[in-house]
Amino acid sequence: MEKSCKFKHIENNLIKLLEVLLSNENLKKYIYHLSDDPLNQPTVEADLLETNNIILNLFDSEILDEQRVTLFINPLEGDLRSQPLSDLTFTIDIVIPYKKWIIGEFGGQLRVFRIADEIAKEIDQKNVMGIGDTEIVRFRLFKVNSDYSGMTLWIKVNSSTLKGAR
Secondary structure, eight states: OOOBOTTTTHHHHHHHHHHHHHTOHHHHHHHHOOSSOGGGSOOOOSOTTTTTSEESSSOOGGGOOTTOOEEEEEEEEEEOSSSSEEEEEEEEEEEEEGGGSEESTTSOEEHHHHHHHHHHHHHTTBOSSSSSOBEEEEEEEEEOSSSEEEEEEEEEEEEEOOBSOO
16 A cells, blocks of 8 residues: 655755755844844854744744844645645744844845845745745735734745655
């Protein structure tokens, strides 16, 4: 009897996404260094998972910190009806304290768009996970409360769901 492999590659795709994002030094600096000039700060040596700058789970406002940008990365949903490919949607929620939203004086750059741009440079329309191109298909800004706001990116991935022995 053949076994389903519908969920086999979701974790692997998540890890591939994480590895690609963590290879981008500018992205890590925008996330970790909350100064007005993050790109001129030292290379980030800290593990962004251990510092809770990156969380591999759904958004949770209880773990936010006013001294930290937090990215929540997770597989949100999948349409597993079409084999051998499935369409998976990953989300990245970028949550930033209001006090750190603007980089530089007098409205220089918006940190959330700098982070989103670095993510797009690494994954959008590239074969970084799944079996086809990864595509950022939507974004939405949101307010958490009076201290935080953010942006959600929706990322579409085609993944294998073949039936067969593991």
